Each structure stands twice: as structure tokens, then as C-alpha cells.
Amino acid sequence: MIFSSLNHDLRVPLAAEVHSRPFLHLHGAEAITHLAVYAGNGKPAGAANSAIQHGFLSSLCAHFGVAAPATEAKFFFHDFGRFRLKWECHTEFATYTFAQRHDAAPAIEEAFDRMPLQHAPQQWLASLQGKIMVATHVALDGSDAPPQEYARRLRRVFEGNLLVGSRVLHDAELWTDFLIQADGFSRMVVRDVGLMEQQAGRLVQRVLEIETYRMMCLLGLPHAHAATPALNAIEGELAELTAAMVATDDRRDSDSHDDEQELLGKITRLAARLEKLAVDDSYRFSASQAYFRLVQSRIEELREERMEGFPTVEEFMDRRLTPAVSTCAAIASRQEALARRIAQTNDLLRTRVGIVQERQNRQILQSMNRRAAQQLKLQQAVEGLSVAAISYYVIGLLGYAGKAAKAAGWPVNPDLLTGLLVPVVAAGVWLGLRRMHRRMHGG
Template identity: 35%
Template sequence: MPEFTDHPLRYQLSNELHARPFPTAHAPGRAVYLVVRKENHAASRDKSEDLAHLIDLLDRYGAAHPQPGATHHSAQIGKHNLKWESHTEVVTYSVFMDGLGERPFDPADFDVFPKDWLASAPGQRVTSALVRVETPPEEERLSHALQEWFVPESLAVSHVLEGAAIVAGDFRIDPAGHVRFAVFPGEGTGASRVGRILQRICEIELYKSLSMLGFARSRELGPVLGALDDRLSDLMNRMTDETVPADETLQALLAISAELEAQSATSSFRFGATGAYEAIVLQRIEMLRESHFNGRQSWHEFMIRRYDPAMRTVKSTERRLANMAERAMRASELLRTRIEVERSAQNQSQLEAMNKRAELQLRLQETVEGLSVVAISYYAVSLAGYLAYPFGKSLGISKEWVLAGLTLPVVLLVAWALHRMRSRLGAQH
């Protein structure tokens, strides 16, 4: 009996669900977060370069290497815990440290990544963040700290997970080049739950930054689409001008259509990824289950005021690009129809001219046939006369009467023979 077998990917796909566990973090503590992305063709990059760069960092700390082809890895680097992940477009490095350091959001914490190692990265920094984790101080001291650490007009603070912690951030880049976040776990909030909060904060920053690449692309496309829109509108107005050659207008429309398709091809992945990243950002914020902290704006409200307009711009640009391509296609189809109608009218005129020429040829042919009957009959009567002269002389009929008697039968015979010949030729065609 054949054995019952497993699908070859069964264990791999099942393990993938558990491949990226949440980190654990204790209070007081801090975290450093780094996102690296290749400038061009990030999704199709050579991921072995990312692994080689990770191994270089691990070797500097004498840490164990990841498995070949790994997409995630955790290791101890010195006194700190490193978590590395490979995503579709980026790689992320999260380093978790114990204690609060010498001062809040100390740029020296980022020195866990050596400068020469950062310079050799196979990509560019998309974002980096410093996260401070400490038990919440008294309310007055907490409010003072938030005012000191963050930009008040951008500060978003809220209770999360039914009061399990307070999270704060302003999503601004500080003078050292990092975004700042603060987490204040409540009493009884375990290290695993703090780790999940940290992970969600980092994911919000990651996918927010990646989705803003679509906003940058939409801003680049704005002037390009504006110029193309003006050209397209001008060409559509020219379509109603009968003095402008339709072929010339069609060629210009096809050129615009080709340019729009090229822009759509180069932007489709970016806009599609932006939509997916936006959904993840909103989902991660929803998972925090926020409630207001002292009447301040929540993270969700911050995203509605600051982030949502940018995403709406991306969607508007995507729709505009698609609508312009559709307009150009419809205009081209209308112009093709007009050209086909004009060509049909020209063909009809040519057919009518051909019919007239055929009628003239037929009349000329009939005239030629009549003349041919006369010419052939003339020679036939002459020949027949030579044959009939002896008989007419013996009967006492003069030469003139012999020719007169032969003329009518010969003419009829020649006419009948030519008619029969023409009928046979017509039947063959």
C-alpha cells in the first residue's frame, strides 16, 4: 500500500506563522530601531547582501550566525539583544537594552551600530528610532517630561491595551536623526506585553515611513500629470477641428497614451504597496486599543490629521493617472473611428469613380464591337463575293447584286459569332 504523504511545504508554511515571535522588554529599558532599504529595486534586491551585512555585525560582537536564507534572527550582541528581520523591501534591526542610560534618548545608544558598518550597508536608512521604556512617574512629572522630550504640537499620547501602558511620540526626527517614542508600562504589565507594544510601535513607524514613499512619488508625478493633462485636453479640442489632419492628432494621442502607460507601470508597485502599508499602520494602531490621556490627541487622531491627507493624495494621484489613461484611450478610439469613417467615404468615392470608368469602358467596348462587326463583315463580304461571283455570272446576276445579297447574311452571321464569343468569355470569368 502507498504511504500517506505530507505536502512538501506543509511544515515550512506552518512554521512561518511562528517565525517572528514578539520580543520581551523590561522596564526600565530602551530600544534602538533601524530600517535599511535599497534605493532602487528594493523588492527584487539580492537578499544575500542583507545577510552578509548582518553577519558582519554579528562577527564584531562574536555572536552566532543565522541559518542560510534566513528571514529573521535573534542574537546577543554584547549586553544587548538584537532582533533582525527581512521584509519585502527592507531589513530591520531592533536592539533592546536594559536601563535608561545617562540621559533620555541619548544618541550614543545608536553607537551599538558601528559607523563603518553603517556606511557599508547595502541600502539607505528609511527611518531609525529611539524608544525609552520606564515606569510612569507621577502625572505632573510625566507631563513635564513629555513637554521636554517631544514637540508639543505634534505630540500624540494615549493609554493602550486597557491601561496596560502609556505610549507617546511626535513622529518627528530629532537633531540626532532619530524618531523618539516613550512607553510607560503600568504595574503588572509583563515583559512579553511590553515587547508586543514595542513591536507594534516600531511597525507603525516602519510602515508609516514606507507608505510615505508613495506620497513622495505622487508629488513627483503631479507636475508630469499636469503637463500631460494639458496636452491631452488640447488634443481632444483639436479633434473637433476638421482642418487638423486626424492622423496627426492620433499619433500625438498615442504618444501621450504611451507616456501615461509608462508612468503607470513605474508607479503601480509603489502605489499598491502604499495602500497595503497604510492598512497595516491603521491596523496596528487599532490593535493598541487606545483611550485618551489627559485630553491629548491619540495616535489615531494624529494619523487622521497628519497621515491620512498624504494617503488621500496618493490615492487621488493613482485615480488621476488611471482616469487620464482611460481618457486618452477613449479619445484614441473615437479618433480611429473618425479616420475609419473618412477612409470609408474615400473608398466609396473611389468605387463610384471605378464604376463610372467601368461603364465608360463597357460603352467603348460596345462601340468597338459595333465597328468590329462592320470591319469584319466588310472583309467577309469581299471574300464571300469572290466565291459567289462565278455562280452569279452563270445565273446572269451582276456583281453588285451578288454583293448586295451577301451583305445582310454575312453581317448577321458575324454579329452572332461575336456575341457568342463574348458570352463564352463572360461565362469563364
């Protein structure tokens, strides 16, 4: 069709973007295993993460003889027969969601013994060593036991830990403890008590995103803890430098300028240390804030309703996750405030050094003026000697001329003529030198 040629180059991919991450279609008794693979090192993620994640996926597909997606793909879904796999590549991590449908619903106490990850090759799992950020089992259950009785049964599933439970989307229950169990996986139970078609898949996806984004959000906390002693040290050194500035201001001597130059060098190095610390942490803190907003958004989408005796997911996050995010935000604010203080101190010290340099320059100019005045006086003295010397030689020449005229028979007395010419010649030489100086200085 000719109409297709009218499209912008990005129209089709942008229109498909909102449909690029569909949720799994779940119904009945389902077992889900969710892995979040984080291959980064805390630095801003780039193309390397995408290449690593595609490598893991390609290896898994090759084991089952399935064609892997293109390297630019961000989403992949395939039914491997014994399980279904949904893969998503994000900026910093990739998620693998394995789903398996049970023909007969197992008892909830046995649901976590039959997870789809058992079908994944052990060699592939070994390749993920040190890169798993989230590992979660989810059991989709449809039993109709009363909530209190159901909770008692779940305590055996969650090894007796404090349960977090709430009614979500009006027709389901969510149960978890957000802890890693003895098998190395956290566990979640979603009980379907009347969900409509496709609601189960959307609910499980939101729950898994909450767990994934929660863990990614907490990556900023170790950075905050590590930055605290470094900030304490920088603040202490800044206080010492400020006190040294005050002491230098009280003591105005020849060494104070050298001390200020040394202080300026120290505070510049202090600013460089803080800048490096901020560069190392700023990306992680910003990412934590972004992940926290996603967690809050997904919790709102659950539309939780309280079940008596159990904290909701929102309450749990407010008590456990929000303080961690607040710590990261406080450290980021502290870094910014300390940077401003160092900049202000640096500006103040540079101003003081500039004032001292201007004072020294003024003293140098005054010294140069004194030297110029001395040179002028010396020049005037030399000019007086020059007048005498020039007059002496001119009068000598005129004296020889008088003697020559007398020898030629002229009625001239050379001695009398020489004596009369002395003041005239001296005055003429002096006026000539003055006129020459005026022409030189006047341009």
C-alpha cells in the first residue's frame, strides 16, 4: 500500500513498544520461577549488559534446539513443552520467568516442590553464578479454604516466618514473607478466589516486578553505607581547613600568603575527592529512586485490602524499604550540601589569595614608582654632567678656533673669547637638551 510509505521510520516500532512486554497467560494451578540476572558492577549500564544477557539466553535456547531472538530484541517468549519461558531485557538486568501448568492442583504445602526451574539445564544455571539478584518461586493456587485456616497452612510453607498478606484486585490473595528460604528462593503464593480471565497473569507480573524492583532499589544502600565514613572524613578535613583559614586571617605576616596557597591546594584536593565519590554514587542513587517509584506504582496497582492480623505489602515496604531509600537520598543530599560548602570555602580562600596578590602587586608598583623617581633624579644629575661635558668640549673647540683666528692676524683674544662663550655655550646646550627631551616625551 502506498500509505505505508508515508509512515515515519519510527512509527511502527514505537507503536509496537507498548505491546512488547505482554504478561503470561495463567489459569488454574500454575508454578512460576522468576530469576533476575544482574551482570553489572554498579556503574551505568550500557551495551555490554545487553550482550551478556543475550549470551545467557542464547545458551539456554541452544540447549533445547530453539532459535534465539535477534541481538537487539528486548523480549522473548517460547513454549518449550514442559515449561513456558518469558524473557525480558532491561537496562541493568534481564528477567527469566519460567511457568509450568499442573494437571492436578497440588496441596499448597507441596506446591514449591514442583517448580519449572527443574527443567533448566544445570550447566546453564552454573553459568549464572554470582549474577542472580532475584530468585523467586510463585505458586498460583485455587483452593477455597478460609483465610485464617489457609494462613496456618502457609506458615509451614514459609518456615514459620512473619507473613505478609492482603486481598488484591478484589478477587485474589497475596501471601509472602519477602525472605530467602532454605532452598535459596523467596516464595510467594497467589490464591485465585475469583479472578477474571487474564487477571492472574497481570497480578503475578506485578508481584514479580515488586520483588525485582525492590531488590534493584536496595543496590544503592551499600553505596550509602560505604560513602558515610568517606563523607565524615571529608567533613572533618573541611572543618580543619576552615579553622586554619581563621587562624591565618588572625595572623597577617609574610608567611600567611604561603599558608593560604597551601590551604588552597588542600581544599582543591578535597573537592576532587568529593567529586569522585559523587560520580561513583550518583548513578546508583538515581537508579534506586527510579526503582522505588516503580515499586510504589506496582503496589498501587494491586489495590490492596487489609486482612485482619496481617500487614499489607504497602505497610511492609513503608517499614522496610522506605528507610533504605531515604538513607540513599540523605547521603546524596549530604554530598550535594558538602560540595556547596567546599565550593564556598574555595571561593572565599581564592578571594583572599586574590586580595593578597593585589596588595603585593600594588606594593610592587609603588616600588617601581620609587625606582622610577630615583632613576629620574639620577637622569637629571647625569644630564647636568652631560651639559658640563658637552659645554667643555664645545668651548674647547671654539677656543681652538679663536687661536687659529689670532694666528691668521685677526684681532681676537682667544682667552677672553673662551671666557665669554662659557655661559652662552652652557645655556645653549642645556636648552638644546631640554628641547630634545620635550620632543621625545611629547611623541
